[in-house]
Amino acid sequence: MSTILSDELLSELMAVGQLDVLVGLPTLNHADSVGPVVRAAHVAFNRELARERTALLNMDGGSTDGTPDIVRNASIVDRETLLASQSLRTRHRISAPYHGVPGKAAALRAVFAAADLLQARAVVVLDPEIASVTPESVAALARPALAGDADFVSPAYARHPLDGPLVTQVVRPLFRAAYGLALAEPLSGEFGCSGRFAARCLEQPTWESEDLRLAIDLWISGMATGDGLRVAEAALGPRRLTPRQRPAVAALVPQVLDALFTCLRLQETGWAAGSRAIALARSASPPPPPDPPANVDMAGYATLFREGLSALGGMLERVLRPATLEALRAAGAADRPLHVPDELWAAVMLELAAAHRHATISRDHLVRAAVPLYLGRVAWFAAELAGLEPRDADERLEALCLHFERSRGDLVALWTAPLR
């Protein structure tokens, strides 16, 4: 009989008993990055959450690089930190393989099951690739749920407006249009939540869906928009990833779009009715944004946009409204500077999302066809931001989100009925 928790894990959980905070850490070959994350959690347990009953649960997807050993053995080497973080209680650290379909979703399901069994008041899920995690950020994700003030705590990073354009230009605004909840990082792999939220996620039938593997991070954020849940944001400062080989933009954009559109499909009965969550204030004001990332290759992106538009015209005709396609073509006219304003970008994203929903063309082709459009939008937006103060740039991002939010009715209509 298949179970979420193995007998070996269950016997370790029996030793843990009831908990206040469970920190979940899904991993797969993260030997190069997981050590500092475990140490941050450990120090958080001993220093920030000294009186709480805590445990760290690493669900590993079958690492071959020794990740579980590093999780079990990661220790605090710095003497001062060591002295300042002597443990008041027994701190459990468990590393176990997870069962079922491979992927982060199965790992999170096991974390939620463990949290539910142990009646954890708060759950924090950490991303093993985020090098900027600190004991304070672990505690910041746990505390609102621990205090009973929030059911879901999403991180808010201090980003430069041009840092992470996939989030700022696509995920954040479309999530807001659909779910009606203004989250800075709906795609984040780290979050905090209440035991109630974990239990609510756990009882969803979606876990068995193959699609969830793609969309798990967004799906969790989408779950937070459920009936009567209280959602908070924790300002965590700049986000820094462990340096490692990452997919190129041409591979990353289709992956994220597929995840986003799939998530909308998985939760369509929920978001179409509108968010019923209660949004709470951010836990602290974000610090000043860090330095801008490497310059966007505006000219190169513009070229890719024009070439893509020309090459994929036939395919785009089947997924976009004629007026939208016409506007895109005008935006990319060779004799003028590139111009992809918010209104046009919102129409493009909404129509792509709906086409994905109705599988108007192959979903794989669709998300690939979106790459040049995305690059064109980023190039135009980067040009727009040139010379703006960070605060003004942030206002531009907010204006984009508001534009998407106002298009919600159109999204619902397109979602319900295909264009053709």
Add this chain to the structure above:
Amino acid sequence: MSDDLWYKDAIFYELHVKAYSDANGDGMGDFPGLVTRLDHLKDLGVDCIWLLPMYPSPFRDDGYDIADYCAVHPQYGTLDDFRSFLKAAHDRGLRVITELVLNHTSDQHPWFKEARSSRDNPKRDYYVWSDSDDRYRGVRIIFRDTELSNWAWDPVSKAYYWHRFFSHQPDLNYDNPAVREEIWQVMRFWLELGVDGFRVDAVPYLVEREGTSCENLPETHAVVRELRRRMDAEFPGRMLLAEANMWPEDVRPYFGDADGFHMAFHFPLMPRMFMALRLEDRKPLVEIVERTPEIPASCQWGLFLRNHDELTLEMVTDAERDYMYEEYARDPVARINLGIRRRLAPLLEGDRRRIELMNALLLSLPGSPVLYYGDEIGMGDNVYLGDRNGVRTPMQWTGGWNSGFSAADPERLYQPLISNPVYGYQAVNVENQRRQQNSLFSWTKRLIQVRRSTRVLGRGTIEFLKPANHRVLVYVRSLDSEKILVVNNLAGTAQAVELDLHAFAGAIPIEMFGGSLFPRIRERPYVLTLGPYDFYWFKLRWL
């Protein structure tokens, strides 16, 4: 408060207005006093208050001899006081049911006074009259310690009148449509005020027929159905709870096809719980539950350990009754009618572990539990007060003046307080127990919290497991896919038990009071050990 089946999840709390709290210092509890104690009930976690009779009455049967159905006894307050109480209870999310004594009135009721005034009086047929006392021969006498016959001679109208209880409580004549209408108007009066239902007293005896036991007759069921139909039509969501001290198969028709009572007390279960505990053997309890017929899905059994009456031994065999008397009422003064006039704590010799186990059984067997006031702190009794008054003494709130019940002089109290060193109010009171985490009050509160954390215990089915060790009582309560495994050690010694739980293989038992995880259930026997009178409630999770 929108769920019409609220009574299936509810925990009831039975109390006497006179015994609870006295606001005006006349020595008798009243509605203004009761209002000041509602927070105690809210804190305890109960859902519904069952008020014992609070009507004008000569008090010859603790208020069950009603002289006016549509008023409040002046010593308890006014109708406005009742309204204020009801509002205060509802404001706290507490429901209220009141007593409805259908079978009889007091002989001081104006209807009876008129009826006996002349044979031609229009109210004459409100009661059951006869020129001789030989009708309905063979019908049993219920209060056989005090009554010699079910007929009493009325010297005024020179005829016999029928009474199943005391002779000062003439039975109403339900063959008379005017009586049925009068009683509906009484119900309507209280329902309009906002009460959430009625505990209906002495139901089986409403109608008499020659050659029968005059109990549980089809005509009686018809009366019930008529009242239910009228109540549902005008006041949906209200509830009728039957007092029918009968075998389960005889009570079953009172539920009808969900068109009779919503609830009925399960009388035979109660003595068997005490019997099983003393025998250290699950047999009597399992037998009576397995003998209990199915009831409609919207209906519910009412379960209790103790109430305002004696621990009734009507629904047991002679051998069982002898055993119960021998074990629980060796002193004959504790016996009355066919039962034992003791409260829970003295019955169990003040043994905290047994009290806890019995309450745990009460809250985990199928039905809605009814707690009796004072039992949440383990109050004692006074068998020397006559009748069943020994279990109706003032509530013990504090260790101070009159236990905080009344500011009157102690001599003026309606009944003396319990004042012995073991159960006296100085030792056993709410104030002390609220301050102690390990008190019976705190423990009972926690038990109620756990019970309320699931609907399975209120609405689920029951299936007994029968391990070889007969001292251990095991059952599984199920509601849809939710399952709760209950394991009780009825013995005063530690026990080990091997359970065949293969039907639940793969499940993880989670102990519901502490949340501790137990090893996953497999095909092989599951071994548990239990201390004396220990019990476990396990939620089974498949993860």
